[in-house]
Amino acid sequence: MKATYLFLRCLVLVSTMFATGIWAQTDLPSWSDTESKQRLVDFVQSVTTQGSDFVETQQRVAVFDNDGTLWAEQPMYFQLLFALDRLKVMQSDHPEWKTEEPFKSALAGDLKTALASHEDLAKLLFASHASMTQEEFMQAARDWLSTAKHPTTGRKYTDMVYQPMLEVLDYLRANGFKTYIVSGGGIDFLRVWAEDVYGIPPEQVIGSSIEKTFVFNDDGSTHIARLAEVDFINDKEGKPVGIDAHIGRRPLIAFGNSDGDLAMMQYTMAGEGKRLAVYIHHTDKEREWAYDRDSHIGSLDKGLDYATEHKKEGWILVDMKNDWKSVFPNN
Structure with a gap:
């Protein structure tokens, strides 16, 4: 009985130490000392x-x-890369983008021209992120993240x-x-x-x-x-x-x-x-x-x-x- 009591007391003490922060995880293995x-x-x-x-x-x-x-x-910011890929998916529904800036430059890969101003960036983001339902946008983001790869590392963006x-x-x-x-x-x-x-x-x-x-x-x-x-x-x-x-x-x-x-x-x-x-x-x-x-x-x-x-x-x-x-x- 005494051994059981001491064991239960130890369990209570350990639980209390975790709850109060006196004893909690301190392991950061990927950090140097x-x-x-x-x-x-x-x-x-x-x-x-x-x-x-x-x-x-x-x-x-x-x-x-x-x-x-x-x-x-x-x-560049990964969400911008998502936006640019979205434009490529959407371009068949927007023939006007072949001549309209900043879409023409963005689709041609000329990002210096396409992103020359805040106004141009806003146009690209609104075109790729708006005029749809919330569910449609979330699904488009999920689909992109499941397949898209970083241009230099070849990793998925979530990696x-x-x-x-x-x-x-x-x-x-x-x-x-x-x-x-x-x-x-x-x-x-x-x-x-x-x-x-x-x-x-x-x-x-x-x-x-x-x-x-x-x-x-x-x-x-x-x-x-x-x-x-x-x-x-x-x-x-x-x-x-x-x-x-x-x-x-x-x-x-x-x-x-x-x-x-x-x-x-x-x-x-x-x-x-x-x-x-x-x-x-x-x-x-x-x-x-x-x-x-x-x-x-x-x-x-x-x-x-x-x-x-x-x-x-x-x-x-x-x-x-x-x-x-x-x-x-x-x-």
Whole structure:
């Protein structure tokens, strides 16, 4: 009886330690044993262990940019590649695109001309993302993701995720954090696959969006129609606004990789108590790409300086080349 009692007490103790964060997952196998990893682990342990820095579970919110933070973003944003492939599928229904810009250049592969202005980019995105039902768009995204391959690696785009960041997502959730995507990319495109790949459900995805309207059909069926108008751009100063609207709590941790994430990270760090901002710095030209200040995609200029200047205040610059043992799954 005494042995049984002690065994049950041990079970209760172990359960309590997991629940309170005193004993939780600390394994990040794809991370090298560097200062970046140690500072991340130390922070999580400090806010999940009873003491002066302890944070209640409901307040443990972590937000992640997507492009360049959770998956790759070179040679261009993957959702734009999806849009360009959609135009090729749709061109037989639009003979006018043979002479109409920016469609003519986009279909000919002349992206410099096709993407010369924000107005041209908007035309391409609206043509490929609007004037259809929500179900039609989601299915088109699923079909593309199931077959499309990255132009240089030959991997499916959902295999271009960062293994170390998948481990961070699991690590944080094991320690009582709720994880959100806060991306400049399209919210609906992300919601198609984020749950399967990241374990992040649709309601925890925040992104840019177009206008939609509810349609009640004569036969009693309903659908959501996608309109060729911008609803919200979830980038730069828009990210804190999106966080406030969708989450209603200031994050405890923010992860990003570009100047587009700086406002989100500053918003996170301005809260009370201990907080963490983590920039992923692309320094590995052999296993991925090396870029920062002058990149046409994911430029990290002001953010690089800011993170360097505020390192002692809880900012981390992850050096991809030195801090990660591997980059992609099975890599």
